[in-house]
Amino acid sequence: MSSSLLRPSLLAIASRHAMSSPTKAALGRKHASPARRSFDVTVSAAASQNVDKKYVPGEPIANACVVVTGANRGIGLEFCKQILAKSPGNSVIASCRDPNAADDLVALQKEVGESRLAVVALDVADETSIASWAQGLGALEPVQAHGGSIDVVINNAGTTGTDGYSKWELEDMTADEMMHVYKINTVGPLLVTQQLVKRGLIGDPGSLNPVSLVGNVTSKVGSVDDNGSGKGYAYRASKAALNIVNKSMSIDLADRGIWCQLLHPGWVRTRMTEGRGLIDADESARGLIRCVMFRETRLFPLGYGG
16 A cells, blocks of 8 residues: 555535635555544644655556446546546546446457456445345456555545435435435445455555545535525435434544545536536546545635536
8 A cells, every 4th residue: 555645625525615725634554643533524634744755746646446436427437537548557446337338448448457456346325235246356367456445535425315306305205215325425435435445455454544545526516605505405315314324433442543634526427417507527537536636735626506
């Protein structure tokens, strides 16, 4: 696992609503231990005094093993493409429900090779699928090439509902719809992270400095304060819940060397949003990767809400 991973901002956000101030928290075993053992978007991490002398602002991380869920299309696919393009030492575990139908991922794998891109089946709404997926990760070539550990996890898989926006209104909401969205958007990221921690694939037990990052893709519509239009009960609630899951994980995983970070992609034109939005998936992923994959302390507002 990379000994010096990244210098993330408090909130990796691809919209104009970046309100948090950047921190100078340094990640990596070589740095001094922070005074505060909570690494997430709402808590300031103590600044490290021992800055890596080899650090160059804006330099991409090399030799990182990255897990991406929901990787077969949209933002997830762009994450895979761009992370692999950043450095020949980067590798990706691209996870999706049906790898056999993930034509774009298969084509990308042929281009970069199986040693750099593994395409693996994962249904984040199924606890058994998550456990089986995690159990098999250690045998994958990209993971073995990185010493049996994972540097970055991007919990990207998500849904607006069983049939897009068809149940966006109050009168159309059902218990099944609420639970379907909640399972994918909230419980999925929690259980994925849980399984990786249990199997020792992320973090470094006892470390007071982050050596792994878990990025949870959230949304501005999960904000209570920002909700001025109503509707979207299942989606809003699931993202609000994900935010508090991220907060708790940031506290519980701090002494395992794991930084938990919320990622807001903006309003992106994808299949999930039925082509609606103000920004394309490639631009959204590019902005978020600058926070996740680069050693930067700044925020990167793209000027698009969502």
